[in-house]
Amino acid sequence: MLCHPPSYPWAWCLRKTLYQDKAAMPVQLMKIIKGQSETPLPSHLQKENLQHLKEGCDHTNKYVQGVVTLSYPLTKLRDGTDFFKIVLQDSDNLFSQINSINVLIYGKMAEDCAKIIRRGETFIVAGFKVIKLPTVREDGRHGCHLEVSEEAGSAIYIYTTPGTTAASETASVSVAPKYVYTPLNHLKDGTIVNLYGIVKFFKPPYVSKGTDYCSVVTLVDPSNVKLTCTLFNGNLDSLPKIYKVGDIVRFHRIKIREYNGQMQGITSAGFASLTFDGTVGAPVVPRTSSKVYTFMDEEQKTIEELRIWAASNISISGPAARLSGVQPMLFFDLTCQLVGKAKVDGSSFLLKVWDGTKCPYPTWKVPVEAKDLEGEKVLLHQLRNLAVDILVYDNHVQLAESLKIGSFLRIYSIHTKQASADNEDVSHIEFHLHGGTCYGRGIGVLPECNPDVKELKAFLESVDLADSQNMENTCSMDLDSTFGNVTDLELDLQRCQQLSVTVLTDHQDLSNTELKTITNSTAPQQYRIRAKLRTYKPQKLHQSVKLHCSKCNSLQEVPYGDDFDFILHGSANTAPNPELHNTSWYESVTWTTQDQKQREIAIHFVKHDEMLQHPEDTLLMIEGGTLKEIWKLTKRFKCVIPVRSTEDDLELLDLSAPFLLQGNVKYYGCKQCSTPKPIKNLSSIAAEQQPSWEPTEVAQVLGIELLQYVFIMKFTLVDETGALNAYLFDYEKFFQIPASEILTNSFLQQKMQMTMNTLCPPGRKLGDLPWLECFIRSYNVRDATKNQVYYQIFDTTVAEDVV
């Protein structure tokens, strides 16, 4: 029985208006006087212990009593019947093995209960049906649930505690919300707030380097302000259960701080969250680990409003990727079932998963010893043509190890990589979940009740495993043609037979020459050819990007960001020289960082006509900045030049570092051919009528020989008569992608990989490869010992409908 302090004014008002005629009402509110109900229960009813409830037994004169620990929002079943679900806990037997039970309430009773029931209240039900659940529960909840409705003759008695009584007498009077929610544009540093937001980006919980799990969530709300929250908790379950962008969250007691000039959310003591499906029209059911939470009609309305706003203001990703639709060199999220797992080595772990569809390319198999492979052997064998191996690395290993076979997963940002082993003629596809958490890379476990899981389960059950075992190596088969790319395949085949995937930009009058004739001829000459691309190098396309000096004709690798970082660190040891600040052509600002390093930073904004320009037109020079700071500045300003102070002038850093950053591109100078000139030469550009700050112009006045980004690839071309290797040397024309931008633009990287997949589709026999029409020129390269003939592709571009 409920226990209240005796001093409490017990004569509180019942929510009686709707429920005055107790005899006729199936849902009754009971008044409690000094711990006892004022109105006794009908005398024929006896209390039943939860342990004794069994399907098929006679419970006619029994009642079940418990405290409401959880209530779900009122929903409607398909046939329009109202439905309300609560969880009752037997507070008299809290520590017994079974201490709670689900109560499913239907029809008018559901509606009535939803209006008045609050968590913590004592709930008594008689005239229930006991229904056995299909699966055994392990969470202390009863293996049966109770079904309750007016039609079944059920009766419900609710003892309301004064503290939780809603202010309303009737459901038609709205209840004042207990919580105040702050819009994202009104957040203030140092406050703890409650808020709602739509998930714009998230990292599923991962093991942090400290003691907790971490999840990073970026929210947006109708004020159009974004907030990135960093959430920590030692308990995985206590972090928000976000499954996709567009989900809606409600955070309670999140701390707001300013970080890098922006508001940031971080977990504070007592942080709690609810997560909702963001789909308009989906049931408003919170996902949470909290046993107790508030959720009222007003909040349901808020969710529905946010869903509608999000529908037209948030770009929701397209249809989910399936294995049948994967392309090499893409990052994608996969919803799948785990069928096998194995430790590979200390830093990688294998997950075998399937989604019922077949990957159109040959997929790799990670070699592991049979004894190390966990999973049902028979099923693994049956699924050998459908399941794929995903290798997860580093920080994902720990989470992967803990996954249960059979569970449903969403793996975020899997990388499909094209590769070929020494003993393979055709390349295969590899699936990697690389280390780190960029772009939300990680693994999430989806509950069985998730709608995507329900759909996947239904689909997996419909897959005929006998069929799939017959399709050994028929890679373009697609079990699920509605999701497949049949038309793409047909197009590809047509193209194989006749059209060329490349076109000539000049010399159309030239006729084709067979490859054998070319290799038998002396160089230099020019030819038009029609051939197939059997293979190309490098297969890792990022390795094809080099820096070229047109003066000395040298090629060099694009330096890694680390090198730049190292140089910046080194130059930060030289403090900005105040005598060089604020000259006739630039204005300077300086500050010292607040951290332990007390780093001095100076930024010099180059003026135009003695005035500062708009940031997007401004060139600035920075001393003492970090990689990240410089990167941020490039987002906002036209150009950034990293410099350091000498005694009498500013100077460029070592030429291993970019001398200029513009947009996403780092511009480098040739060490051999550059003769740096004084920085003040920039003032001549600043004095132009409309300074454009073109990299070539900036390089010229600074005495820098600009290195150009270029794609260098080796194509192995074949026709009926022979084969030859031809080099592609392309700034932009062939792929119609600027080589300078590819390293920092994942969209362009995908575009280039897709182009290569069209030119040389992986897993295809030679006869099924498309034709390429190209111009090539032969040339001689002589060294001390021999003369060699090389070939280079020119005046050729990828066909318009390929890119």
Place this chain on the structure above:
DNA sequence: TTAGGTTTCG
């Protein structure tokens, strides 16, 4: 404390 979104290069 942890991370503070901005893909690996195995």
